Amino acid sequence: MEIKHKMEAIRVNAKYIEQFPNRTVKVIGKLENFDASSKTGVLQSNGVVNLKFPANTPSYTKGKWYEFVATVDGTDSSLKVIEGVDMGDELNEQAVNKMVDLCHKFPELFYDKSVSA
Numbered sequence: 048m049e050i051k052h053k054m055e056a057i058r059v060n061a062k063y064i065e066q067f068p069n070r071t072v073k074v075i076g077k078l079e080n081f082d083a084s085s086k087t088g089v090l091q092s093n094g095v096v097n098l099k100f101p102a103n104t105p106s107y108t109k110g111k112w113y114e115f116v117a118t119v120d121g122t123d124s125s126l127k128v129i130e131g132v133d134m135g136d137e138l139n140e141q142a143v144n145k146m147v148d149l150c151h152k153f154p155e156l157f158y159d160k161s162v163s164a
Contacts, residue, residue: 056116058150058157060143061094068121075114075134075143081107090115090126093144097125107131112138 056071057063064072076092083106088098090113098115100107107113112134117126150157 057154058147060092060147061096063147063151064096064119064126065124067119068124069119071116071118071129072126073114073116074126075112075138075147077112077138077140078107078109081109093140093147097123098128099125100128104128108133111136 056073057067059067059072059074060076064074074090074092074096076090076096078088079091079095080087080089082088086100086102086104088100088107090096090098098117099120114132114134115126115128116130117128119125120127
């Protein structure tokens with residue numbers, strides 16, 4: 048993935064995902080489930096977010112916080128993961144959700160709406 052696409056990705060959580068079908072997004076959440084055999088997972092990010100991982104995906108650890116760059120599946124609003132970053136065992140969920148809300152309240156400060164919307 049080109050760095051440009053990562054920079055243009057809008058931050059979302061479960062509340063906003065459906066607004067961005069077929070777009071690249073960034074989501075931070077706690078991994079509730081990861082099934083290596085089916086390459087699927089469930090992320091808690093102000094609600095449930097279903098994840099689909101590529102065949103060559105590394106193993107992810109249940110209970111850890113991750114930021115995923117992904118494409119929103121236009122048919123079921125699940126996220127097709129492009130890459131993930133381990134953010135550790137603890138994160139302030141309230142602060143993360145506030146940051147996401149601010150990205151949508153003041154989009155001109157955080158992303159180019161012509162690219163992401």
